[in-house]
Amino acid sequence: MDFMDATPVIAGRRIVESAALPLCVFSFSLTVLLTFSWAVILPQFTQFDVDGRSLTASALLEHRDDVELKIDVAQARRDELLLSSHDESYLALKGKRESTIDPDVIRRDVAAIARADAGPEGRILLTEIGIDMEQGNVHVKGEARGGPGSMTTLASFVERLRNASIVASLIPPVFERRQTAKGDFFSPFSFAFALRSSEDAL
Amino acid sequence: MRLSVPRWLALSPSRAVAFAGVFLTLSGVLLAEHAMVIRQVRDDGLPAYVTIPALERRLAVLTEQVEVSELQRSLAQGSAEEMIRSFVLPEKPDIDRVLGLIELMRDQLEEAKMLRAMSPVHVGGDAETGGVSSVLASPVSFHAELTEEGWGQVRLLFQLSGLVTVGDALRSDELQRLLDATEQENPAGIAGVEHFLSTPLLRYVREPRSFEEEVRRSFSSPVFEETFADLLQHSLLSDARRFFTGPLGQEVIRRKFWPMRFLTLERVSIEPKEGGWSRIGIEMQAYSRKEN
Numbered sequence: 046m047d048f049m050d051a052t053p054v055i056a057g058r059r060i061v062e063s064a065a066l067p068l069c070v071f072s073f074s075l076t077v078l079l080t081f082s083w084a085v086i087l088p089q090f091t092q093f094d095v096d097g098r099s100l101t102a103s104a105l106l107e108h109r110d111d112v113e114l115k116i117d118v119a120q121a122r123r124d125e126l127l128l129s130s131h132d133e134s135y136l137a138l139k140g141k142r143e144s145t146i147d148p149d150v151i152r153r154d155v156a157a158i159a160r161a162d163a164g165p166e167g168r169i170l171l172t173e174i175g176i177d178m179e180q181g182n183v184h185v186k187g188e189a190r191g192g193p194g195s196m197t198t199l200a201s202f203v204e205r206l207r208n209a210s211i212v213a214s215l216i217p218p219v220f221e222r223r224q225t226a227k228g229d230f231f232s233p234f235s236f237a238f239a240l241r242s243s244e245d246a247l
Numbered sequence: 248m249r250l251s252v253p254r255w256l257a258l259s260p261s262r263a264v265a266f267a268g269v270f271l272t273l274s275g276v277l278l279a280e281h282a283m284v285i286r287q288v289r290d291d292g293l294p295a296y297v298t299i300p301a302l303e304r305r306l307a308v309l310t311e312q313v314e315v316s317e318l319q320r321s322l323a324q325g326s327a328e329e330m331i332r333s334f335v336l337p338e339k340p341d342i343d344r345v346l347g348l349i350e351l352m353r354d355q356l357e358e359a360k361m362l363r364a365m366s367p368v369h370v371g372g373d374a375e376t377g378g379v380s381s382v383l384a385s386p387v388s389f390h391a392e393l394t395e396e397g398w399g400q401v402r403l404l405f406q407l408s409g410l411v412t413v414g415d416a417l418r419s420d421e422l423q424r425l426l427d428a429t430e431q432e433n434p435a436g437i438a439g440v441e442h443f444l445s446t447p448l449l450r451y452v453r454e455p456r457s458f459e460e461e462v463r464r465s466f467s468s469p470v471f472e473e474t475f476a477d478l479l480q481h482s483l484l485s486d487a488r489r490f491f492t493g494p495l496g497q498e499v500i501r502r503k504f505w506p507m508r509f510l511t512l513e514r515v516s517i518e519p520k521e522g523g524w525s526r527i528g529i530e531m532q533a534y535s536r537k538e539n
Contacts, residue, residue, distance in 0.1 A: 065263035072270030079277035087281060091288045093296050102284070102292030109295045112302045119309035123437075126316035127414060127422070127444055130331050134536060137379040138336075138409065138509050143418055148515040149402060175516040175528075 146240060148176045151183055151211060158205045159187075169202050181213075181240040188231045195232040196220050206238065213241040308434040315438045327411045327445065334506040335409045336536045340385050341508075342370055345533040348504050349389070352404060355495040361397025363524065366390040376532065384532040386513070392526050402512075403490050404499075405531065406483060409509030413451050413458070414444030416483040428474040429466075436465030449505055451484070452491040509534045 092099040100108060125131065152174055159169035168190050175184040185206075189199035199220060207215045218236035225231065258266070332338075349368055356362035371386035393401065410416050417425070422444075429440050443462045451458050462475065479485060490496040499505055516528035 061264065062260040065260040065267070066258060068267040069258065069263040069270070072267040072274060075274045076270040076277070079274050079281070083277050083280055087284055091284050091292070093292060095296075095299060102287040102295075105292050105295045105299070109299055109302065112299065112306055116302065116306050116309060119306060119313055123309055123313050123316055123426075124422075126313065126319075127426075127441055130328050130411070132328065132331055132336070134336055134379055134381040134534075135331050135409075135509070138382065138511070138534060139415065141379065142406075142409075142511055145511070147402070148512060148517075149398070152517055171519060173516055173518045175514070177514045178511075179513050 144242075145178045146181075146211075148178065151176050151240070154209060154211050155183070155185060155206065158209060159202060161205060169198065181242060182237055183240060184235070184237045186235045188233050190229070190231045193222075193230050195230045196222050199232045199234055203234075203236070211241055213239045215239075305430070308430050311434050312430075312437040315435065316441055319438055319441050327447070330411050330447075330506050332536075335411065335509050336382065336534055337508075338536045338538050340383065340533075340535045342385055342387075342533065344504070345385070345387060345508055345510070346370070347502075348404075348499070348507060349387070351498055351502055351504065352401065352495060353391070355498050356391075356393065356397045356400060359397075359494060361394045361400065362391055364392040376534070379534075381537055382534045383537055384534050386530065386532055388528070388530040390526060390528045392520065392524050394523055395525070398517075398525060398527055400490070400493075400495055401527070401529070403486055404495070404507075405510050405512050407448075407487055407490060408507040409534075410448055410483075410487075411506050412444060413446045413448055413484065416448055416487055417444075417478070418482070421478055421482050424474055425478055428471045432466045432468050432471040436462075439465040448487060449491070449500065452488050452496075455479075455484075455488055 088099075088101075092101055093105050094100075095105065095108060128136070130136070155174055156171065159171055169187060170190060171185065171187040173184075173186040175186075177183070189195045189202065191198035199218070203215070203217055206212060207217075215238035216236055218234040220232065222230055222232050346368060353362060353365050366389050368387060368389040371388075374384055374386070376382060376384040391397075391401070407416075414422065425440060426437075429436050439462050443458055446458050459475075459479065463472065466472070466475075491500065499507070511532050511534075512529065513532055514528075514530040518526040518528075520526055
């Protein structure tokens with residue numbers, strides 16, 4: 046029977062029968078070659094020479110982590126040796142002081158914001174600034190003066206303060222306008238705000 | 248003559264196809280392994296390989312510094328530790344020394360016309376403090392009418408209280424900057440830096456130049472010089488030099504209040520007054536060590 050005369054199923058079977066062995070030989074050769082490449086050739090090009098040792102990428106990462114760990118340990122030891130004392134209480138108190146904000150920085154910032162709100166008529170008069178360094182709270186007392194617009198002057202001061210970098214949160218004051226015996230308008234205020242910690246600022 | 252194929256080699260077509268399938272699958276797996284290894288080298292290996300020499304150099308520098316520092320430490324005496332135990336954080340509350348310091352501050356500032364009035368000083372009982380469990384804190388409070396300069400002196404007194412060595416006067420970030428500059432310039436220079444940092448603060452403020460020159464001798468680059476000069480100028484060391492050459496600082500030394508007890512400002516109230524004066528309310532804590 047001629048090949049061309051066969052039915053498509055029989056023709057297909059014959060093709061498979063005649064290609065099966067070459068395909069098997071080819072795939073076997075490919076597997077052998079790839080195994081050889083994986084075992085012998087690939088490591089030649091993908092390993093790193095570190096201190097006379099050949100390391101794979103994953104071993105290299107482990108080596109880097111190990112060196113980094115040793116650096117951390119050596120750095121901690123060196124810093125420890127540089128301290129005047131290893132007294133834990135003393136070091137803790139020094140840490141506490143370092144994390145406390147200078148009260149004068151707060152006073153200067155609040156005063157600068159108050160001055161910035163001084164318009165042609167209005168001005169903020171600070172009568173007391175109370176700073177609780179332990180709790181991180183500031184209490185501000187004073188008067189806004191600015192004719193009939195004293196409440197607006199106060200609102201502007203409060204808003205500027207709320208947006209200042211040292212302020213984490215602010216409880217706004219009660220806005221009221223009073224009049225002196227001479228007829229001048231003023232708005233007394235007393236309010237508190239929480240300081241932003243150095244960690245928050247980062 | 249007909250070649251006889253060994254029986255085990257005589258594959259039926261269906262077996263040959265099955266074997267081919269197995270080998271092709273294996274080849275696919277091996278190809279995937281090749282791709283994975285190459286990707287790992289590209290993504291992890293090469294970046295790590297580039298950073299390792301720098302890390303190893305840093306490790307060598309730090310190891311050398313630790314060796315030098317350990318040698319230096321073994322030669323040094325524990326005088327700072329002693330001072331802290333005896334004066335800065337004593338086991339007894341010893342509040343008379345704190346009151347003596349406040350009295351001295353009042354007299355000196357009054358004489359310099361930086362203080363015009365002061366309230367009685369209130370001293371509370373020892374109490375445990377929230378932050379540090381191993382110490383006791385005695386609350387002390389008073390009001391004083393001070394000029395701007397006077398308030399600056401009071402703040403400085405608090406900042407300098409409890410410090411013993413030059414290193415104590417530097418914040419951790421300042422210390423880190425100095426150490427980074429040392430590592431980059433001359434790792435072996437750590438010995439000079441360490442000697443500088445362990446110098447008693449009082450000795451340093453009396454003759455700062457000689458101690459500073461000792462550090463400079465180990466380093467020659469302008470980068471280090473710039474960092475060091477910036478540190479000397481903008482850290483508490485500069486304020487300490489100013490304070491101890493002033494009348495209040497001199498009197499603190501003369502009346503043997505140095506090293507001072509560890510004091511912290513807890514609450515401050517500032518009421519501006521006419522003529523540049525302010526009424527300052529101060530609530531502070533004086534610390535002592537809990538007795539074992």
